[in-house]
Amino acid sequence: MKKILTYLGFVLAFIITLICLDRLLSEKSIHGIDQARSFYAQPKNSIDVLMLGSSHIHCDVNTALLWEDYGIAAYDYSAAEQTLWQTYYYFREALKTQKPKVAVLDFYAPARFKDDYQYDFLYENLQGLKFSINKVRLLTTSCEFTRWDDYFPDFFTYHNRYENLTEEDFDTLFGREDLAAFKGYTPYCAVREQTRPVYSQGISADLTPKSEKYLNKIIDLANENNVKLFFIVAPYIAENHDFLTFNKVRQIAEEKGIEYCNMNETYDEIGLDFAKDFNDYSHLNYEGSIKFTAFLADNLKSRFEDDIIDRRGDERYKSWDDSVKLTEKMATEAREKEIEKEKEKESLEKD
Numbered sequence: 001m002k003k004i005l006t007y008l009g010f011v012l013a014f015i016i017t018l019i020c021l022d023r024l025l026s027e028k029s030i031h032g033i034d035q036a037r038s039f040y041a042q043p044k045n046s047i048d049v050l051m052l053g054s055s056h057i058h059c060d061v062n063t064a065l066l067w068e069d070y071g072i073a074a075y076d077y078s079a080a081e082q083t084l085w086q087t088y089y090y091f092r093e094a095l096k097t098q099k100p101k102v103a104v105l106d107f108y109a110p111a112r113f114k115d116d117y118q119y120d121f122l123y124e125n126l127q128g129l130k131f132s133i134n135k136v137r138l139l140t141t142s143c144e145f146t147r148w149d150d151y152f153p154d155f156f157t158y159h160n161r162y163e164n165l166t167e168e169d170f171d172t173l174f175g176r177e178d179l180a181a182f183k184g185y186t187p188y189c190a191v192r193e194q195t196r197p198v199y200s201q202g203i204s205a206d207l208t209p210k211s212e213k214y215l216n217k218i219i220d221l222a223n224e225n226n227v228k229l230f231f232i233v234a235p236y237i238a239e240n241h242d243f244l245t246f247n248k249v250r251q252i253a254e255e256k257g258i259e260y261c262n263m264n265e266t267y268d269e270i271g272l273d274f275a276k277d278f279n280d281y282s283h284l285n286y287e288g289s290i291k292f293t294a295f296l297a298d299n300l301k302s303r304f305e306d307d308i309i310d311r312r313g314d315e316r317y318k319s320w321d322d323s324v325k326l327t328e329k330m331a332t333e334a335r336e337k338e339i340e341k342e343k344e345k346e347s348l349e350k351d
Contacts, residue, residue: 029124030186031055032079036128039077039094041179043316047098048309049074049300050227051184052091053106054082056234059283061104062293063183064327067320070297071310076184079128080121081109084214089138091218093129095225101307102300103222104230108282110211111238111245117144126151181322187286188279189334190341194237196267196274205248215249219256228304233262235272235292237281259303263292270295286331 035058049072051057057078066072077094079086087105094100109118122142129135139152207215222229231253233246246262253260263270270291277288284292301308311317 029127030058032058032082032121032124033128034182035076035078035184036090038179038182038184039075039128040097040130042075042098043180043319044097045099046317047073047075047094048101048307048311050091050094050098050100050103051076051078051106052082052087052103053078053234054109055080055186055283056106056108056236057104058184058186059188059279060234060289060292061185061296062187062286062289062327063185063320064324065290065293066297067183067312067317068324069294070301070308071312072297072300072308073311073317073320074183076186078106078184079125081113081118082121082125083113083118083142084110084211084218085141086125086138088214088217088221089134089141090125091221093132093134095221095227096134099225100227102228102230102304104232104296104300105218106232106234107245107249108233108236110207110215110249111233111242114208116208116210117142119143119147122151178322178326180319181326183320183323185289185323185327187289187327187331187334188283189286189331189338190279191276191285191287191338192278192280193275194278194281197237197239197264199238199240199243199264204244205251206244207248207252212248212252215252219252219258228307229258230300230303231258231260232296233264235263235267235270235284237278238264261299263295266295286334 032055049066051061051063051074055078058076061074061076063074063076066074077090079090082090091103125142126135126139129138136152139148143151219229221227231249246264250260250262252258272284272288272291277284277291279285279288311320
């Protein structure tokens with residue numbers, strides 16, 4: 001019995017050590033991993049509006065503003081360059097713990113990335129998810145068999161991070177993170193002037209077969225779970241060929257009775273200033289996200305009036321109050337980083 005207890009103690013200590021190492025060494029990133037990790041900390045069945053898609057979601061949709069000004073309990077459940085097949089599995093993962101009334105889906109990535117396997121940001125789309133059959137299916141759909149060992153199992157992909165540990169890693173280890181307060185939004189604060197694009201749209205429409213297959217699966221999944229869909233294109237410096245995808249999405253939306261809005265056609269209604277409101281050609285900065293989010297909120301309220309509930313004052317939604325403070329902190333830090341970058345740039349130019 002003493003030997004058995006000793007062996008059991010050893011096994012238990014080994015398991016605890018692995019769990020602690022996993023918490024400590026696992027990647028943290030505001031480009032998708034943290035959005036997935038924090039989703040599990042959200043109060044069950046509390047998210048009314050689920051935001052899905054690429055970085056255009058978590059950089060442009062200011063969930064703190066949606067809450068503070070409109071009382072909308074929204075979450076940016078997105079990752080960089082997320083494909084529609086990855087979005088489908090994210091949607092399935094979300095429905096395990098949430099019953100959103102509306103799901104907003106952005107279509108930047110399907111317009112820009114046409115290959116059946118997208119590897120540049122697969123890590124960001126995979127790493128933050130808990131192990132499950134759903135995660136395995138996302139991997140097998142997104143990655144060729146010969147490259148599985150580059151991404152799975154998780155621990156093998158980040159076990160050598162011990163040389164680059166940060167304070168954030170130790171906060172994770174000791175449970176000091178407030179994951180529930182993070183609603184996915186990532187403020188960018190650079191100001192980079194953009195040239196306002198002029199579009200000459202044709203009537204052609206195009207969507208890759210794999211993207212169309214998974215878009216239809218998303219629509220079916222939404223219908224099965226009584227979730228209303230809203231297809232959008234967040235504003236960016238789009239190119240004419242991007243509209244081939246947008247036109248196809250518009251056609252599908254009209255056929256299926258789904259709400260649709262390409263916000264590259266509503267620059268003036270949003271009030272975007274191309275000299276001040278962009279972080280880069282693809283993403284809005286903090287000021288731009290405020291304008292866009294207000295426009296999006298008005299669209300949500302007008303299109304889904306019966307489903308958009310003002311949750312402010314409900315104790316169950318305290319983490320959304322906390323998210324406002326966290327977002328202000330993140331925005332301040334982002335501004336300070338941009339100031340430092342400008343100082344370094346000026347110093348280099350003088351030298």
